[in-house]
Amino acid sequence: MKKLVVLTGAGISAESGIKTFRDSDGLWEGHNVMDVATPEGWRKNQELVLDFYNQRRKQLHEVQPNLGHKILAELENDFDVHIITQNVDNLHERAGSSKVLHLHGELFKVRSIIDKNNILDWKIDLKTGDLDANGFQLRPHIVWFGEDVPALEEALVITQQADYFAVIGTSLQVYPAAGLVEFTLPNVPIYYIDPNPATIKNLSNPVEIIPMNATEGVQFLREILMKRV
Structure with missing residues (x-):
């Protein structure tokens, strides 16, 4: 075959x-991608980044394959x-x-901020205080701009x-x-x-x-x- x-x-x-930011001057759902899709954005405003991906995750529950x-x-x-x-x-x-x-990366997964191989399935909102088994904050399992692409x-x-x-x-x-x-x-x-x-x-x-x-x-x-x- x-x-x-x-x-x-x-x-x-x-x-x-x-939605895609490709055709909208770098804006993704009204946000500059550098604010929501970079390590710098995460360090600057963790709550904004978490909320942004929570909204994307909710949307994914509502759409269907074409x-x-x-x-x-x-x-x-x-x-x-x-x-x-x-x-x-x-x-x-x-x-x-x-x-x-x-x-x-994948919207329905999250990972530890310390151990990038500690990946969990996650279909609900991710919040500050959601921790891995070792007590470290979880983040979206998304490859942000400026990060390596493991796959x-x-x-x-x-x-x-x-x-x-x-x-x-x-x-x-x-x-x-x-x-x-x-x-x-x-x-x-x-x-x-x-x-x-x-x-x-x-x-x-x-x-x-x-x-x-x-x-x-x-x-x-x-x-x-x-x-x-």
Whole structure:
């Protein structure tokens, strides 16, 4: 079975109603991302950061996977599908995808401020005073700007195993995730789905641009891939 590796970004979640800061001058739900998505923001105003992610967590309880998520899950019937996502929601999993790697963390998890490997499932509000077993404050399990991306090495390995590589709903502006496409093996077809696609440079691979939103583009991608089964 051929391996399909898919890198997804905010565009696919936006169609389920999850807001993105990509197109709004650095504002995310009215907040500057540097205030709510950096270690400096956490140190400056912990209550603001906790409240911000509590609101995102509540929203995640209210939204549903869209057709794009569902088709990617259905493609597991014909391909060995690995999802590498920049998104912190669980919509891929809820749609049925069985191999999902989160580069930037997960909203429904928290971790110790001292031990980054002490990760807990968490679906309710996180507050000051919520502590790990050793008495240290818990924080959102989110990779903030300026922090290392622990899952990157695994993502590189998966990328290099791809027979087909798809990029869906991402501006390819956030690194290191945006650089994954450069680690595909030569001649691996790349499919880039985005209504406003960025320019992909320095690749010898065949690249097909699909200038559609995620839901429409994934349907089109399925048609292409099913001809290759």
